[in-house]
Structure formats: C-alpha cells, structure tokens
Amino acid sequence: MRNTLLSLVLAASAVLAQSSFGPDHNTTSIIGTWSSGTQQVVPGQGFANPAQTSFTYPKTPGVGYAFSDDGWYELARYRFAANGSHPECIIGTVVWAHGHYDLLQNGSIVLTPAGDGYQQVQSPCTKDHDSNFIQNYNDTELFIDWRIFNTVAFGPKLHLFQYDGSPVAPMFRLSEQPNMLPKQKLRNVAQTVVTTTSDGLVSTETLVSRKRERRAAEPRGWGAFWPW
Numbered sequence: 001m002r003n004t005l006l007s008l009v010l011a012a013s014a015v016l017a018q019s020s021f022g023p024d025h026n027t028t029s030i031i032g033t034w035s036s037g038t039q040q041v042v043p044g045q046g047f048a049n050p051a052q053t054s055f056t057y058p059k060t061p062g063v064g065y066a067f068s069d070d071g072w073y074e075l076a077r078y079r080f081a082a083n084g085s086h087p088e089c090i091i092g093t094v095v096w097a098h099g100h101y102d103l104l105q106n107g108s109i110v111l112t113p114a115g116d117g118y119q120q121v122q123s124p125c126t127k128d129h130d131s132n133f134i135q136n137y138n139d140t141e142l143f144i145d146w147r148i149f150n151t152v153a154f155g156p157k158l159h160l161f162q163y164d165g166s167p168v169a170p171m172f173r174l175s176e177q178p179n180m181l182p183k184q185k186l187r188n189v190a191q192t193v194v195t196t197t198s199d200g201l202v203s204t205e206t207l208v209s210r211k212r213e214r215r216a217a218e219p220r221g222w223g224a225f226w227p228w
C-alpha cells in the first residue's frame with residue numbers, strides 16, 4: 001500500500017518534471033486562430049472595435065486566441081461567472097486584449113498585453129447605473145503549461161492551463177493564419193477615471209468609455225443583459 005502510494009507520488013512528480021518545452025507540446029504549430037466550443041468567439045475583425053471601445057457580442061460565450069509567427073497574440077473572451085449565493089446574479093464579461101507572447105523553455109506561456117485592452121462587465125443585480133460598464137483590461141496572463149493534440153474529428157486542439165493548473169476550455173484551430181487586428185496600440189488609454197460601484201467593483205475607465213457607459217446603461221434588465 002505504502003509502495004503504491006509512493007510510486008503514485010513519484011509518477012506525478014515525473015509528469016511535472018517533464019513539462020519543459022519540447023516537441024510533445026505542439027504536434028502542430030500554435031500559430032493560427034483558435035476558438036472554444038461552438039467557435040463563435042474569434043479574435044480579429046468583428047469582435048472588438050478598439051477605436052470605439054466597443055464589442056460586437058458573439059452569439060454564445062467562449063474564448064479565442066490568435067498567435068502570430070512574430071510573437072503577437074490576440075485574446076477574445078466572452079464569459080459568465082455564477083454567483084454562488086445568488087444564482088440569478090450572473091456577471092457577464094467580454095474581454096479584448098493583444099500584445100506579445102513568449103513560449104518559455106520551462107513549458108509555460110506568458111502573454112504580455114500592449115496596454116490598450118478593455119472589457120465590458122454586465123452585472124444585472126447591481127442597483128445603480130454602473131451595472132454595465134467598460135474598463136481597461138491589461139492583465140498579464142501566465143499559462144503554466146499547454147498542449148496541442150490532433151483529433152480525428154476536429155483537427156488540432158489547443159489546451160492551455162492557467163497559473164493554478166485549471167484548464168481553459170479546449171480550443172480548436174479555425175485557421176493556420178492568425179486572425180487579428182493590427183499589431184500595434186489601437187486605443188488611447190491616457191486619461192483614466194477610477195470609480196467604485198455599489199457592489200464593490202472598482203473600475204478604471206477612460207473618459208470616452210465613461211460617456212459610453214452612461215448610454216449603454218440606459219436599457220436595464222435581462223433584455224439588455226442577454227445579447228441574443
């Protein structure tokens with residue numbers, strides 16, 4: 001019994017120790033456009049319009065990444081976070097960001113944003129006008145590990161694992177070309193305003209998005225929250 005446990009522990013640490021970057025990571029190149037689930041959330045044209053700090057909402061939630069051969073990435077993400085104590089208070093977020101990625105020798109990926117990313121947050125249970133707002137999004141993302149598998153039915157499938165080991169929804173390759181907006185700063189984020197909403201969310205907004213936020217917040221309720 002003790003031996004079995006020990007060998008299990010050894011096997012587990014061998015798996016961890018093996019995760020340096022190598023050919024088993026990518027049976028095909030990571031370069032291209034990837035999208036999860038029903039593949040409605042796709043980076044590039046048709047998702048975010050940074051000049052307007054706006055989004056075209058996809059039909060269904062999901063996540064998409066594009067990676068170029070010259071080290072640029074773009075993220076598109078649309079998701080809902082449940083609130084355990086109030087199941088009806090689902091918070092929806094739509095995120096767009098782009099910047100530089102590095103495939104590290106230890107098998108991790110680091111995504112360093114260019115600083116012009118933004119997200120829209122919609123929380124239907126918030127009682128004030130800040131239930132729908134846009135804020136800057138400039139989070140550096142670390143994926144501790146990644147793998148690409150080839151599936152017979154759907155072709156290459158990319159798995160990314162977050163810093164805590166939790167997996168991102170598997171993504172399928174839409175194209176070998178990276179679908180992305182121009183690889184440069186696309187939005188001026190110089191002027192920011194920090195506000196705290198009644199539910200404790202802190203938002204850092206540009207003056208432009210602050211104006212839009214008031215307009216966007218006009219229609220209240222589920223009709224505005226569910227975009228389809």
Ligand SMILES: *[C@@H]1O[C@H](CO)[C@@H](O)[C@H](O)[C@H]1NC(C)=O
Nearest residue numbers: 023025026027028029030103
């Ligand atoms: C795996 O990725 C590395 C780094 O991008 C690249 O040099 C290599 O050619 C890739 N392998 C395949 C099979 O595409």
Ligand SMILES: *[C@@H]1O[C@H](CO)[C@@H](O)[C@H](O)[C@H]1NC(C)=O
Nearest residue numbers: 083084085086089125126199
């Ligand atoms: C859940 O919703 C309640 C009511 O709106 C709110 O007070 C609480 O902060 C929310 N919790 C999370 C984790 O969002």
Ligand SMILES: *[C@@H]1O[C@H](CO)[C@@H](O)[C@H](O)[C@H]1NC(C)=O
Nearest residue numbers: 019104106107108142144145
């Ligand atoms: C790889 O290196 C980066 C940067 O030092 C670090 O943050 C990450 O945790 C490392 N990954 C693993 C699997 O050790």
Ligand SMILES: *[C@@H]1O[C@H](CO)[C@@H](O)[C@H](O)[C@H]1NC(C)=O
Nearest residue numbers: 112113114115116138140189
């Ligand atoms: C965005 O994050 C990157 C990486 O941490 C940082 O270098 C850059 O200054 C940030 N940009 C803004 C506008 O905050």
